[in-house]
Amino acid sequence: MSLLPYALARPFLFGLDPETAHELTLHTLARVQGTPLAWAYCNRRVEDPVVLAGLKFPNRVGLAAGLDKNARCIDGLGAMGFGFVEVGTVTPLAQPGNPKPRLFRLPEARALINRLGFNNDGLDAFVANVKRSTFRSRGGATPMLLGLNIGKNAATPIEDATSDYLKGLDGVYPHADYVAVNISSPNTKNLRALQSDEALDSLLGAIAERREILVGQHGKRVPIFVKIAPDLDEAQVEVIAATLQRHGMDGVIATNTTLARDAVKGLSHAEETGGLSGAPVLQASNRVIRQLRAALGKKYPIIGVGGIMSAEDAVSKIKAGANVVQIYTGLIYSGPDLVRDAALAIKNSA
Numbered sequence: 001m002s003l004l005p006y007a008l009a010r011p012f013l014f015g016l017d018p019e020t021a022h023e024l025t026l027h028t029l030a031r032v033q034g035t036p037l038a039w040a041y042c043n044r045r046v047e048d049p050v051v052l053a054g055l056k057f058p059n060r061v062g063l064a065a066g067l068d069k070n071a072r073c074i075d076g077l078g079a080m081g082f083g084f085v086e087v088g089t090v091t092p093l094a095q096p097g098n099p100k101p102r103l104f105r106l107p108e109a110r111a112l113i114n115r116l117g118f119n120n121d122g123l124d125a126f127v128a129n130v131k132r133s134t135f136r137s138r139g140g141a142t143p144m145l146l147g148l149n150i151g152k153n154a155a156t157p158i159e160d161a162t163s164d165y166l167k168g169l170d171g172v173y174p175h176a177d178y179v180a181v182n183i184s185s186p187n188t189k190n191l192r193a194l195q196s197d198e199a200l201d202s203l204l205g206a207i208a209e210r211r212e213i214l215v216g217q218h219g220k221r222v223p224i225f226v227k228i229a230p231d232l233d234e235a236q237v238e239v240i241a242a243t244l245q246r247h248g249m250d251g252v253i254a255t256n257t258t259l260a261r262d263a264v265k266g267l268s269h270a271e272e273t274g275g276l277s278g279a280p281v282l283q284a285s286n287r288v289i290r291q292l293r294a295a296l297g298k299k300y301p302i303i304g305v306g307g308i309m310s311a312e313d314a315v316s317k318i319k320a321g322a323n324v325v326q327i328y329t330g331l332i333y334s335g336p337d338l339v340r341d342a343a344l345a346i347k348n349s350a
Contacts, residue, residue, distance in 0.1 A: 006041075006335020018103040018112070026073055033076030034134065041336050043081035046343035048350075049142055052301045052323050053223040053250040055177055058142040059083035061314065061343040064305045064326035065149035065180060065227075069120040074133035078144045080336040081343065086326065087130070088149030089182045092167040094122030095153055098187060104269040106278070110309050111264060112329050114257070115274030117187045118151050123171040130175045147225070148172035149180040151188065158190040162206045169207060173214045176222050181207065184229040184256035186275045192229055197239050204247040223250035223301075230255035230284040230306060234291050241295035251301030253326070254292055255285045258306075278329035282307025286320040293321030309333060311345035318346055 013021040032038050048059040062084035063077055071087040078085055097119025104113045120126065126148075136143050150168030152161045165181060172179055183194040183203070194203055207224065215221050226249055228240055244252055257275025264270040264280055285306030292302055304322025308314050309330045317325045325346070330338050 029073040029076035038079050042079035043340045045081040048347040057083045059343045060324040060346050062326040064328040071126050071129040078135045081339045084145035086147035089118050089151040090126040091153045092123050104272050106267050109264045111278030113272045113274045113276050115187045145177040147178045147180050148176040151182045166210050178223040181226045184227050200243050208247045225251040225253050227253035230258045237291040238295045253303040254288045255306045279309050289320040311341040314342035315345050315349045
């Protein structure tokens with residue numbers, strides 16, 4: 001358990017504008033990671049190793065992309081007990097994202113709405129931050145794994161999106177334990193169109209071809225996971241599953257945020273544009289995971305994410321068919337102890 005209970009910090013953070021609180025938290029983590037002050041929030045990692053896509057995960061709870069877009073806090077986040085941390089989404093060029101305000105809390109629903117729009121400092125700064133992290137040298141026999149999440153610039157026309165993804169893949173490949181391809185954020189215009197049959201087939205074909213070149217250049221085969229939306233019907237999920245397998249993708253991340261608002265109707269900020277995350281996404285995400293598992297078979301790797309606010313929610317993802325899980329909004333509402341609690345619950349449920 002962390003030395004400083006999150007319950008003491010949360011009222012202060014929730015008294016701030018959500019994005020201000022987010023940036024303050026990341027700034028603090030970046031300053032204190034690797035110092036004795038990190039003991040205020042660190043947790044002893046639960047050991048529950050599992051091999052997935054050829055990678056040995058120290059435990060089955062990870063951090064979802066989006067919290068640390070610029071890879072500034074890899075070591076600080078790792079100290080919270082995660083088995084793996086995914087950072088990004090990074091785009092080839094720096095971009096400011098969408099106009100503020102763009103992040104909203106819905107405490108009654110234990111949810112967030114964001115329309116950040118891949119705000120980040122660009123690929124060069126991202127890779128420099130990754131290279132400065134020291135988590136691999138301090139991980140013991142089973143170091144924490146690092147996922148690097150790539151996307152396209154907002155200014156890049158959707159018909160040229162593949163070029164941005166290939167630039168991102170080239171940049172992050174030498175430094176990633178796995179690469180996540182984000183085609184499901186609702187906050188970059190037309191991005192979700194890449195999940196459609198022909199567009200997805202073209203994109204993943206190009207990524208698979210480029211990876212073969214990178215394998216030869218770097219002497220290693222880095223797994224590639226594709227992140228999809230919860231707002232898909234069963235027929236769409238089946239097409240995506242078939243396309244992932246056809247192009248040799250190593251796994252799928254299910255799911256991103258939702259555009260649905262049924263669960264938060266009438267609440268303050270409920271009609272804000274953007275992706276809804278947190279408790280209201282749990283069942284939609286679990287539905288997609290179950291459909292993916294049915295379509296992909298027993299062995300295909302699935303990372304389950306969306307709506308994990310408690311240890312029980314994490315176990316529900318595993319029961320739905322995920323191999324490992326990720327949290328984000330649950331960390332905002334419950335703090336670092338959720339990482340340990342979820343990892344223990346999954347371990348004990350096996």
